[in-house]
Amino acid sequence: MQASAASQRRPISAYGYEQAKALVFSKYGEPGDVLSLHGHSISPAHSDKLTLRFLASPINPADINQIQGVYPSKPTFTTDLSTAHPIAVGGNEGVAEVISAGSGVKNLAKGDWVIMKQPGFGTWRTHAQTDDSNLLKIEDKTGLTPVQVGTVSINPCTAYRMLKDFAQLKEGEWFIQNGANSGVGRAAIQLGKLWGYKSINVIRARPEGTEELKQELKDLGADVVVTDEELQEKGFSEKVKEWTNGGRERLPLALNCVGGKPATAMAKLLSPEGHLVTYGAMSKQPVQLPTGLLIFKDIHFDGFWVSKWSKENPEEKKRTVDHVLSLIREGKFKDTPFDEVRWDFETKQDTLVAAVQGTLGGFRSGKGIFVFGST
């Protein structure tokens, strides 16, 4: 990703109008085909309205699926941004700073940082105007970077709730997960470690750097890291038995973002009454359930979707976010590696769209995040 070389001051029009830009689409399709950079102006904030300046907005895989029209959570198409035909703004996660607030706004003020209460807001934009019903205030931004706050809502929250809400894991017990080097995977390793859970982490073997990645995850707190070939080898269950002290330490939780055979392989390792929680489907293969696991081992197969959870549990979401941010502040929770894509006022459409399209690629050490230039 190329960030533009220099940052110029953004022109500000008279009477407090903000010149804003947003990455938008008017129909579903491949991001490279349907995304465009749309310029518009935002009127001064009045009554219960707030004007926001975005600080950092990640490019998550779900954002791409949403643009492709294959994601169940649909964007809002609107003509509010002064267009002849309805458009939607891409992106679902991000952090913004309040730059002005109408007189009717109560709980937020200029300078506050906010994140989106739920996905669907449209976060790939320099500015937005909204009321406070869509926003969660960051109570204490001290010591936090925009990238840290802008990426707390989806991956760390997903890992946090899956560890807490399904299998009643206790200290000294184990969980297993695939896609362990993903944002969710890295969050699960670290949160698990903090809470005294041990983890078996499955990654895809790659042409090179597999051992380095294993070490990287162990440095984050992973107890065991294996490739999916190792997971599916004969005798792997014997190894798991060794690690879990002859099976005396329970393994009641598996986190699955891959699907297919690697998911079934994890399910077979679970202790009776365990849960396999699916939150992604990178392999695009369905999960296969040997019936015996369901009936005789009483294994439960559940799913987790942070969008739905956030909508139904706004208070719990705020507590979860606050807790993760406090862990970051205390140095107990490390950032996932990101490719920062600088978005200044003069950054070209092609650069921004290429960053989104790039997220469709194969192996990536991290993923893209728009980091906005200050005005």
Add this chain to the structure above:
Amino acid sequence: MQASAASQRRPISAYGYEQAKALVFSKYGEPGDVLSLHGHSISPAHSDKLTLRFLASPINPADINQIQGVYPSKPTFTTDLSTAHPIAVGGNEGVAEVISAGSGVKNLAKGDWVIMKQPGFGTWRTHAQTDDSNLLKIEDKTGLTPVQVGTVSINPCTAYRMLKDFAQLKEGEWFIQNGANSGVGRAAIQLGKLWGYKSINVIRARPEGTEELKQELKDLGADVVVTDEELQEKGFSEKVKEWTNGGRERLPLALNCVGGKPATAMAKLLSPEGHLVTYGAMSKQPVQLPTGLLIFKDIHFDGFWVSKWSKENPEEKKRTVDHVLSLIREGKFKDTPFDEVRWDFETKQDTLVAAVQGTLGGFRSGKGIFVFGST
């Protein structure tokens, strides 16, 4: 099944010794190869011992799997029945009458009817001696037949708990099930109807008699009966939408004893947050889960095994059994059709083994149950 033509009085030895016979096996294999009829004597009941005379013991598919050695619940091999090598008695369900009780027995007396607290007792036998820890007393046998009481533990309990314990079904809501003409299926139709639930029932189409079977299940209380071909036809979800009042009536529960594609087809019809509960695997195909159902529709995939449930919930099992028996007594719960196999003292081994082996066959309108001649 041929019952023996005449019933002779069973010889009773001096001093209250009972002459007993049991269908036993000393190693796993096909029932026809490993089952034999074993004669032994039972000493008079003393201290906390009870002597039982069996009245009726069904032949369930799980009994066969247990003899084959492929069932997770293993039988107890013992030399208690005066054999040189350990043997196990077949059968897991049944009803018996107390014919004598030692002086230390408190809660049971001669003439009482009992069922087994858990599977694994060995019920294919004319008599047994045990203490009361293995037995559930039938509080009121008035108006009940041995076949009714002897078949209440597994199928009706399975249907009852699956309807009650998974999806919090409310009156006016729907469930869907395959294998709807099985013992569990017929129990679910009737209990569901009594509790105000509506049902979509899936059966296998058969060379003839499909319409008659549909009518038979409707007479039991089924709202809709379809074949699995109909279930998997395009446009079936539209029909479900019509039946459920445009989808306004929820369909949060599916009961699965088949597996494979018909199970996935049912899962796709469920309302968000619904449960597919698997209790059998007649097709021997694993259940396939499209990931979207798990993540975005929050469908849960669980299993139910009445053996495990009975072990963990003895009090609840007693309440469930008592409730079903009271419904039978009130004429609100009809029997599943059975092929009665008469077992008198002189009935030949071949007849009994053939009855067990026959349960392995294909379509059956009912299934076998040993009904013991009175002494």
